[in-house]
Amino acid sequence: MNTPSLLLVLHDVAPQTWPDYQAFVEAVDALGTVPMTWLVVPNFHKHNDLDAYPEFRRLLSRRVARGDELVLHGYYHCDEGPIPTTPRDWFMRRIYTHEGEFYDLPLDAALTRLRAGIEVFHRYNWPLEGFVAPAWLMSEGTRQALRQLPLRYTSDSQHLIRLPDFTAIDAPGLVWSARSAWRRGLSKIVSDQREQRWRQAPVIRLGLHPVDMRHEFSRQYWLQTLKRLLDEGRVPMTKAGWLKLQRAPVGRAA
Template sequence: MAGQLIVSVSGISDRTCGDVEEFCAALDSREVPLSLLVAPRLKDGYRLESDSRTIGWLTGRRSGGDAVVLHGFDAAATKKRRGEFGALPAHEANLRLMGADRVLEHVGLRSRLFAAPGWTVSAGTALALPRNGFRLLVDLHGITDLVTGTTTRSRVVGIGEGFVTEPWWCRTLVLSAERTARRGGMVRLAVTAKQLRKVGPRQAMLDAIDLALLHGCTPTVYRWETDAPAASAA
């Protein structure tokens, strides 16, 4: 049985949008859509709501079939080596989710899908998400439908943001994608935008994508519907 292929990019801003556009062009030629992991704020003072060019680009990509996934609020690390939502109690997660949701709604990019920075979420965050209307949670080990409570088990492998970027890991990522695709599993690949300007990580992502396609994986994006966590519109 053929598997699925989901490719995501995070860290999208005015400083990285050009690199992401080039990557998108390479995927467009392969007919592979992207899941765009978007945060209202990033390090060094970046604010999405002040970046009209990136907002317009994201809007166009979503209209063309890509998915927009909320990816935290401001990428703050609450504890050493923990992602922004990795250790938050429910009330703090609730405040951050409300703030992030408000910004994305304001710029016309509201999403009911959530992928936490670093791919880890606390129990409090998992509790706060459906209370704020989110329907899909994407984490390190799977994709959870927050309405039905069902989880599709599939580990994400990536370059950057919780994953190392060394050449040996890039090779491991390619081999992992091929193994998963060969057995008809779900191949989930992730990369941070700043890694796309580097030849090694970018080529590793493309090699992994090509191998997944070679083994018959169907390209898709993170989606939600009542009966299949990875099969409806964002």
């Protein structure tokens, strides 16, 4: 496939975060047919169990019928591991993120959560091909677990990764840190530079988070960037849809 593509990805999708996303999703829908990939958390922070939100589940089912993709995004999206004991672990789990749920999980624990998440998707008849770990952080135990499960891909911040052999395919992504004004300003500068660098890339991912939607500056950046990339001729696709068009040998072990 030679036509350049665009993947619009909504992270941390849950009943709690839907009010953040709703106006943006409606604005995207108004542009026409723009498939989106929704990274769904089955029980966000342990108080958003999808079983208790039938209307939100119906919304997600309607999105699937519309052509969007739902992806398993952790199970709780919170880090309950033991207190970090090394400088690297402290940085990754207390500075980089507090939500690296799969960062330190052993095989058995990772399998249990992944199987529970897969069961949620099966229960509601949602097709499932991908898993994305919160903050893209995966332990070796998680990688071992993914090799045992019927999932087709995972991803990190710059690749889609075929399972079970962990073949990485370049899929550069823009993502913001929007928690403060200076972070939003810096994110804009970095994203503009990366977008220029990736003008010839076969695909560009836009990785949105709920906090981005709470600030007019970042929300408008994402909407305008989406419009511009569409105007430049990029074809919007879901992650799974784009991955199916890539030749299997392309890539490298992640």
